[in-house]
Amino acid sequence: MNFEACFRLLADQLKNEVIVTSAGNCSELWWEITGESERVFYLDASMSLASLFAAGIALGAPERTVVAFSGDGAFCMNPGMLLVERQLALPNLKHFMIANGCYGSTNDLAHPFGDFVDYAGMAKAAGIERVYEFSTQEGLAQGLDDMVQNLGHAFAVLHVEPLGRHLQSPPLDGPEVKFRFGRYLERTGGRPVFDAPVHRQQS
Amino acid sequence: MTNLTNGAEAAAERVAEAAAACGITLIASLPDGWITPLIARFASDARFRHVAVNREESAIGLCSGAFLSGVGSFALMGASGFLTCIYAITKINYTYQIPLLIGITLRGRPGDGAKFHQSNGLYLEPIIATLGIPFVPIERGADIARIATAYRHSRVMSRPVVVGFTREVLRGEA
Numbered sequence: 393m394n395f396e397a398c399f400r401l402l403a404d405q406l407k408n409e410v411i412v413t414s415a416g417n418c419s420e421l422w423w424e425i426t427g428e429s430e431r432v433f434y435l436d437a438s439m440s441l442a443s444l445f446a447a448g449i450a451l452g453a454p455e456r457t458v459v460a461f462s463g464d465g466a467f468c469m470n471p472g473m474l475l476v477e478r479q480l481a482l483p484n485l486k487h488f489m490i491a492n493g494c495y496g497s498t499n500d501l502a503h504p505f506g507d508f509v510d511y512a513g514m515a516k517a518a519g520i521e522r523v524y525e526f527s528t529q530e531g532l533a534q535g536l537d538d539m540v541q542n543l544g545h546a547f548a549v550l551h552v553e554p555l556g557r558h559l560q561s562p563p564l565d566g567p568e569v570k571f572r573f574g575r576y577l578e579r580t581g582g583r584p585v586f587d588a589p590v591h592r593q594q595s
Numbered sequence: 596m597t598n599l600t601n602g603a604e605a606a607a608e609r610v611a612e613a614a615a616a617c618g619i620t621l622i623a624s625l626p627d628g629w630i631t632p633l634i635a636r637f638a639s640d641a642r643f644r645h646v647a648v649n650r651e652e653s654a655i656g657l658c659s660g661a662f663l664s665g666v667g668s669f670a671l672m673g674a675s676g677f678l679t680c681i682y683a684i685t686k687i688n689y690t691y692q693i694p695l696l697i698g699i700t701l702r703g704r705p706g707d708g709a710k711f712h713q714s715n716g717l718y719l720e721p722i723i724a725t726l727g728i729p730f731v732p733i734e735r736g737a738d739i740a741r742i743a744t745a746y747r748h749s750r751v752m753s754r755p756v757v758v759g760f761t762r763e764v765l766r767g768e769a
Contacts, residue, residue, distance in 0.1 A: 412660075433663070435687070436690075437686045437690070438656065438683065438686055438687055439682060439683075439686070440652075441652060441653065441655070441656030441683060441687065442656075444648075444653050444656035444657045444660065445656045445657070445659055445660035445687070446660060447657055447660060448621075448656070448657045448658060448659060448660025448661035448662070448663070448664070448666070448668075449660045449661070449663050449664045450660075450664075451621065451644070451657075451660075451661055451664065451666060452661055452663075452664025452665050452666035453664040470649075470650065470652070470653070472649030472650060472653070473649070473653065475649050476646065476648050476649055476653055476657070479646065479647065480646060566689075566690035566691040566692060567691065567692045567753075569691060570663070570691045570692060570693060573663060574663050577663065577664060577665075582664060582665060583664060583665025583666075584665055585662065585663060585664070585665050
């Protein structure tokens with residue numbers, strides 16, 4: 393399916409969730425479409441850690457649904473992420489893996505892995521019970537609610553075409569991303585992050 | 596062997612108490628032979644959620660995310676594993692200024708008979724210094740109390756702090 397159309401559909405449907413985007417296309421496209429800077433953590437350049445970063449958030453915020461986007465390039469660097477996700481089995485963590493067959497953050501350079509690897513099969517083999525695979529917008533529109541709204545850790549492969557163009561990175565420095573995101577969580581009912589008691593023990 | 600086990604368990608108990616007193620509730624670990632009793636201690640203590648990660652970088656990612664939902668965490672690993680985390684630490688914790696307490700073994704110091712760890716003796720502490728990560732050695736039992744200082748310091752400076760355990764401390768011999 394068309395990458396941009398896929399993300400527009402997701403941005404239109406995922407209005408209440410907390411979002412973690414990975415490097416390159418995921419962060420750039422989400423920013424271009426939404427311009428959001430509070431409930432989204434743009435985790436540029438973690439090389440495979442977006443879903444586990446999101447898992448950490450989900451662990452401490454069981455009342456929220458946390459959506460992680462990662463790319464197939466990152467996934468191939470660290471497929472063992474699935475084993476940790478399975479172990480955690482966080483009911484509020486939803487992991488979308490973008491399978492575009494290329495490194496979107498480095499000029500869409502193709503990689504061969506998707507030609508012979510069944511990513512969804514890997515997730516199932518890792519013991520993840522709720523595994524989805526979407527290749528069309530229609531299929532995604534039909535299955536998205538089931539994946540995201542129903543409780544239970546879920547992993548989805550989104551088969552998309554390479555984006556084919558350069559986008560602007562979110563124009564936010566790291567600490568700004570952190571404070572906007574953390575303050576948003578605090579303000580909307582989360583545990584104290586920046587004002588946690590540890591700060592008050594010694595002044 | 597029994598004395599060694601008792602000493603290691605007692606040391607693990609003290610480290611666990613220090614971590615709990617900090618408000619740490621999440622432990623993400625990958626073992627080194629020196630810290631297996633400590634990991635087992637955390638895994639069996641209901642005050643902590645222990646997560647066995649697939650690689651050390653995953654501990655960095657998981658614990659960094661946990662900070663943002665108000666969860667205190669401790670990433671525990673061997674010296675070699677720590678050295679695989681440089682990218683994750685510099686990209687996540689430095690770029691976004693996210694605090695993190697990391698516990699490592701001080702492999703390769705005099706007394707460590709493992710030849711394959713001597714590179715850690717040569718390069719581990721200089722690399723930590725080069726990265727500018729505050730380093731708190733835990734060389735005697737009394738130093739275990741410094742875990743709280745290290746944890747608090749990571750929060751104050753919004754960056755990682757490393758605590759390094761000697762074998763003697765982990766065995767309860769120092």
